[in-house]
Amino acid sequence: MSGHFRAYSFVDKITQLKPGERAKGVFQVPAHVASFPLTLAAEAAGQLAAWNAMACLDYKVRPVAGLAAEVRFGPEVRPGQRLDLEVVIESCEPDAVSYSAWADADGVRVIELDHSVGPMLPMEQFDSPQEVRERFELLCGPGAPPGRFAGVPEHDIEIIERVSEQRVRAILRVPKQAAFFSDHFARRPVFPGTRLLDAQLGLALHFTGGWQRRPSDARLAVTRLYDTKMRSFISPGEVLELSIDFAPPSEPGKAFATTAVRMNGKPIASGKLEMTAVRSSAP
Amino acid sequence: MSQDEIRKEDIQAVYPTVAKTIADALGCDVDQVKLDVSLIEGLDAESIDFLDLVFRLERAFKLKIPRGKIIEDARGDLPEAQFEQKGVVTEVGMQRLRSFLSEVPAERFATPMKVADIPRLFTAETFCKLVVRAQRAAATAG
Numbered sequence: 001m002s003g004h005f006r007a008y009s010f011v012d013k014i015t016q017l018k019p020g021e022r023a024k025g026v027f028q029v030p031a032h033v034a035s036f037p038l039t040l041a042a043e044a045a046g047q048l049a050a051w052n053a054m055a056c057l058d059y060k061v062r063p064v065a066g067l068a069a070e071v072r073f074g075p076e077v078r079p080g081q082r083l084d085l086e087v088v089i090e091s092c093e094p095d096a097v098s099y100s101a102w103a104d105a106d107g108v109r110v111i112e113l114d115h116s117v118g119p120m121l122p123m124e125q126f127d128s129p130q131e132v133r134e135r136f137e138l139l140c141g142p143g144a145p146p147g148r149f150a151g152v153p154e155h156d157i158e159i160i161e162r163v164s165e166q167r168v169r170a171i172l173r174v175p176k177q178a179a180f181f182s183d184h185f186a187r188r189p190v191f192p193g194t195r196l197l198d199a200q201l202g203l204a205l206h207f208t209g210g211w212q213r214r215p216s217d218a219r220l221a222v223t224r225l226y227d228t229k230m231r232s233f234i235s236p237g238e239v240l241e242l243s244i245d246f247a248p249p250s251e252p253g254k255a256f257a258t259t260a261v262r263m264n265g266k267p268i269a270s271g272k273l274e275m276t277a278v279r280s281s282a283p
Numbered sequence: 284m285s286q287d288e289i290r291k292e293d294i295q296a297v298y299p300t301v302a303k304t305i306a307d308a309l310g311c312d313v314d315q316v317k318l319d320v321s322l323i324e325g326l327d328a329e330s331i332d333f334l335d336l337v338f339r340l341e342r343a344f345k346l347k348i349p350r351g352k353i354i355e356d357a358r359g360d361l362p363e364a365q366f367e368q369k370g371v372v373t374e375v376g377m378q379r380l381r382s383f384l385s386e387v388p389a390e391r392f393a394t395p396m397k398v399a400d401i402p403r404l405f406t407a408e409t410f411c412k413l414v415v416r417a418q419r420a421a422a423t424a425g
Contacts (some may be wrong), residue, residue: 066331069338096334096350117334227307231329260310266327270310 003182005135006148008192010044011051011085013143014136019056020092023048024085025139028146029105031080038073039198040152041083041111045101046194049087050118053097055136056089059129063097063118064233065193068271070114071225081105095120126185153178155199157242159207168207169243172199172261176237191234196269197225200259204244204273213249218277220255228271238263244273253277294318294411297344297418301411304343308336318408319386333402336410346417353413354401357383372396384409 016024025048029036050063077083087101096119102112123129138144153175161169174191175181181189201222208220234240246257254276261269298318306313309326322328328336337348349355357380358366366376372395380401381392386408 067335067338091350093350115338117338119331119334229331229335231331267310 003179004131004186005144006183007150008043008152008180008183009047009144009148010040010083011047011139011144012146014048014051014139017052017055017140019052021052021089023052023087023089025051026143027083027085029077029079029081029083030147030149032147033079033149033151035151036077036079036081037198037201038077038111039194039201041077041103041105042071042113042197043192043194044083045085045087045103045111045113046116046118048085049089049097049099049101049116051136051139052087052089053092053099053118053120054123054132056092056097057094057120059123059133059136061094061120062123062126062132063120064126064190065230066096066119067115067117067230068113068228069116069226071228072112072114073221073223073225074108074110074112077105077110083110090115093120124187126188128186131186150179152180152195155195155202157199157203159203160241162207165211165213165246167243167245168203169241170203172196172240172242174234174236174238174240178236181236188233189236191236191238193230193269196230196234196240196261197228197271200242200244200261200271201273203242204257204259204275207244208246208255208275218253218279220275221278222273223276224274226272226274228269230269232263232266232268234263234268240268289412289415293415294408297411297414298407300343301340301414302407304339305336305407305410308332308339316407318411319388319406321391321403322405322407322410323403330402333405337413340410340414344414344418346414346421348413348417352417353405353409354398356416357401359383367398370398372398372401380404386412 010027011025012027014023014025027044054062084104087099090098096117098117100114103110156173157170159170184190184192241262243260244257246255257273259271259273302316303313305316309328309332311326337350341348361379384404386406387404391404
């Protein structure tokens with residue numbers, strides 16, 4: 001079965017739409033998936049913005065991952081929950097779309113993207129404009145059948161350097177094959193920026209899990225990303241070097257770090273993250 | 284002094300913040316940023332970095348800077364069809380570019396030049412001038 005519009009598509013229905021201005025939509029997280037990382041909720045919000053922008057520009061171009069000035073994380077999303085998505089388009093031009101977006105699960109804000117920017121590229125490089133148009137009409141009409149998403153594979157990641165409470169470096173091996181490549185994108189497989197973010201967040205959480213300086217009854221959770229930038233496409237099979245450098249402690253219960261990703265020695269992604277101590281018993 | 288003239292003092296007034304913003308956007312050391320350095324050829328900037336840079340400059344200077352402003356301002360009142368044809372800058376367009384990007388050495392204006400390649404000319408000073416113009420526009424708008 002083709003993974004197109006299934007394996008990495010997170011909008012089931014567009015419930016309100018004003019092209020170039022705003023949109024609302026929903027995505028039902030399948031109950032059968034093992035987990036649904038918040039980075040996928042961010043992807044869902046970004047995809048709703050992409051649908052709006054593509055419709056606004058008559059499917060000649062499509063946005064790709066670029067910049068996110070700030071992403072704020074709420075509580076985890078549980079399989080079976082429904083995501084209510086909303087986007088406000090700040091500008092939609094042939095070269096880029098700028099937007100803010102958010103997702104709620106059962107009335108609780110789980111993700112919020114402020115001032116994200118997606119550079120626009122010719123649609124034909126990535127997908128069939130006609131198929132995308134037809135999909136959009138389906139989403140705006142009866143909606144896509146739910147339960148299409150079957151989960152994502154775990155990251156193949158290996159820590160290569162660890163400096164206590166300061167720095168961690170790791171190798172991320174992008175899979176040569178994965179279901180999401182057939183959907184992201186149909187004509188050109190690209191490792192999704194949100195999968196890369198997910199790997200970085202997982203690495204940060206793993207690294208800080210053993211820290212002494214966090215409160216004994218708390219764990220650190222990623223609460224905010226800012227100045228996040230993707231500079232290059234990542235093809236299947238690429239080997240990436242991830243690094244996270246933590247700033248000296250400056251605020252009780254908080255940790256701040258800069259993130260960087262290199263591919264073939266070249267910087268391809270960067271950002272900053274904030275982690276906050278939360279009670280271990282907190283959901 | 285005409286309203287359009289940008290003096291060295293104007294450039295120097297904004298340069299430290301522009302240089303730091305460029306360094307932050309490109310992930311390089313601020314010492315690597317020189318007034319005349321080409322952002323693409325000297326500092327490996329990608330097109331996404333220009334979008335990032337403009338957003339960061341907006342925040343740093345609390346200004347609104349429309350995207351594509353440099354090329355738009357370079358074109359001025361010249362109709363688009365006279366500035367470029369089939370994605371290539373016309374001779375009249377090149378004259379406008381040379382005049383507007385006066386900080387760029389003449390030998391870097393290779394012809395024929397694709398519109399998509401214009402950002403290759405941009406230097407740190409180009410962005411200083413962009414900020415100075417935006418500041419003046421904001422002041423004029425009150």
